[in-house]
Amino acid sequence: MEKNSLFLYVVVLVIVLAVAGFAYFSLAPRGHTDAKYQTALSAQTPADKCATPAGYTDEQWREHMGHHPDQYKECLSDGS
Numbered sequence: 850m851e852k853n854s855l856f857l858y859v860v861v862l863v864i865v866l867a868v869a870g871f872a873y874f875s876l877a878p879r880g881h882t883d884a885k886y887q888t889a890l891s892a893q894t895p896a897d898k899c900a901t902p903a904g905y906t907d908e909q910w911r912e913h914m915g916h917h918p919d920q921y922k923e924c925l926s927d928g929s
Contacts, residue, residue, distance in 0.1 A: 889913050899921065899923065
């Protein structure tokens with residue numbers, strides 16, 4: 850009976866981990882979301898959309914602009 854109980858606990862553990870993993874990878878927002886985009890958009894300085902807004906490093910803001918080259922074309926040109 851002891852082997853059967855151990856086997857049952859292992860099966861239940863595997864099922865719980867599988868469900869938790871599925872929920873984590875399918876339900877958790879990851880990467881670029883509309884909410885993150887709206888946060889970045891609202892942070893941009895109205896007078897100069899190329900200027901790094903508060904809460905971002907220059908590198909983070911340049912990366913954000915790089916994801917939207919059509920919107921930040923003049924900010925991304927290197928003069929060449």
